Amino acid sequence: DIQLTQSPSFLSASVGDRVTITCRASQDISSYLAWYQQKPGKAPKLLIYAASTLQSGVPSRFSGSGSGTEFTLTISSLHPEDFATYYCQHLNYFPLFGPGTKVDIK
Amino acid sequence: EVQLVESGGGLVKPGGSLRLSCEVSGFSFSSYSMNWVRQAPGKGLEWVACISSVSSYIYYADSVKGRFTISRDNAKNSLYLQMSSLRGEDTAVYYCAKGGGYYDFLGDNWGQGTRVTVSS
Numbered sequence: 001d002i003q004l005t006q007s008p009s010f011l012s013a014s015v016g017d018r019v020t021i022t023c024r025a026s027q028d029i030s031s032y033l034a035w036y037q038q039k040p041g042k043a044p045k046l047l048i049y050a051a052s053t054l055q056s057g058v059p060s061r062f063s064g065s066g067s068g069t070e071f072t073l074t075i076s077s078l079h080p081e082d083f084a085t086y087y088c089q090h091l092n093y094f095p096l097f098g099p100g101t102k103v104d105i106k
Numbered sequence: 107e108v109q110l111v112e113s114g115g116g117l118v119k120p121g122g123s124l125r126l127s128c129e130v131s132g133f134s135f136s137s138y139s140m141n142w143v144r145q146a147p148g149k150g151l152e153w154v155a156c157i158s159s160v161s162s163y164i165y166y167a168d169s170v171k172g173r174f175t176i177s178r179d180n181a182k183n184s185l186y187l188q189m190s191s192l193r194g195e196d197t198a199v200y201y202c203a204k205g206g207g208y209y210d211f212l213g214d215n216w217g218q219g220t221r222v223t224v225s226s
Contacts, residue, residue, distance in 0.1 A: 034212055036151075043201055043216035044143075044151060049209060087151055093165060095141075095211035097151040 002026055002090055004098040012106040019075040021101045023088035028068045032091040035064055035073045038100075039084045048073065049091065078103075108132040108215045110202050115220030122192050122224070128185040128202030128217055136160065136180035139205030141213055142187050144198035144222075154200070155187065156211055163210075170196075192224045 003026035013019050023033065031051040036044040046055045048064035051071055061076040075082055083105055088098040114126040128140070142154040155176040156165045164176055175188040185202050199221050203213030 032209075034209075036213070038151075043218055044203075044213065045216070046206075046212070046214050049206060049212055049214070055214065089151075089153075089211070089213075091209045091211050093211070094167075095153045095156070097143075097153065100150045 002029065002094060002096055004088055004090060004096050006086075006088060006098040006101045008101060009099065011101060011103050013078050013103060014106045015078055015080055017078045019078055019082075019103060021073045021086055021103075023066075023071045023073070023098050025069045025071075025090065029090055029092065031067050033064075033066070033071050034089045034091055035062075036087045036089065037082075037084045038087065044087065047086075075103075108204065110204065110215060110217035112200065112202050112217040112220035115200065115222045117223045117225065118192055119226050120193060120224055123188070123190040124192065124222060126187040126189065126200055126202075126220055126222070128187075130183050130185070130202075130204070133204065133215075135178075135183040138207065139163075139210040140176075140178060140185045141203045141205060141211060142176060142185075142200060143203055143213060143216075144196075144200045145219075146195070146198040149198075152198075153211065156205070157185070158210065159205075189222070192222075194224050196222060197224045198222060 035048040038044040052064045173191045199219040204215040206212030206214040
């Protein structure tokens with residue numbers, strides 16, 4: 001079975017910081033990976049799919065990269081509204097989610 | 107505007123049943139796969155089930171296989187999740203999510219969620 005891990009689990013950052021979150025798969029998943037943002041009490045929001053394709057309407061400060069087993073989500077300059085939890089998801093069967101990375105205010 | 111609205115959640119006793127619904131608008135429902143994803147209190151996201159656009163393919167997480175049934179009515183623009191033999195660990199907010207065309211399991215639009223509590 002495929003496993004997804006995310007690092008770090010928790011990240012404390014300031015407005016304007018560059019933030020990078022890593023998602024690692026236990027086996028090669030090509031580019032079958034998505035990234036979501038979730039704020040407390042809200043539904044997840046799709047940010048990136050196919051590892052690096054920005055979803056329509058998502059600010060360009062978000063970017064994704066990687067293929068195979070290692071992927072990154074980068075926020076080039078953290079905005080106040082970006083404090084949230086971020087999840088990666090495998091987009092093929094089995095569509096597992098990563099455990100999440102909480103980005104908090106320093 | 108794409109909209110997904112879940113309903114049917116509530117409090118149910120262990121061993122009981124519940125049927126969730128997701129009514130959609132703003133896109134051609136019959137052209138997309140649909141998913142259910144849940145989130146237990148204070149926990150991460152867990153994919154539950156997926157149904158293809160015309161119900162040709164259906165997938166379940168092992169944790170719900172044999173107890174939950176996903177279905178859809180394309181004439182009514184509605185997705186359903188019939189849940190039976192409910193357990194405490196099924197307590198969660200349940201979201202319906204629209205599949206992303208090529209990527210059946212992608213959630214490119216989500217509902218606001220409906221809360222299911224399994225407790226005696």
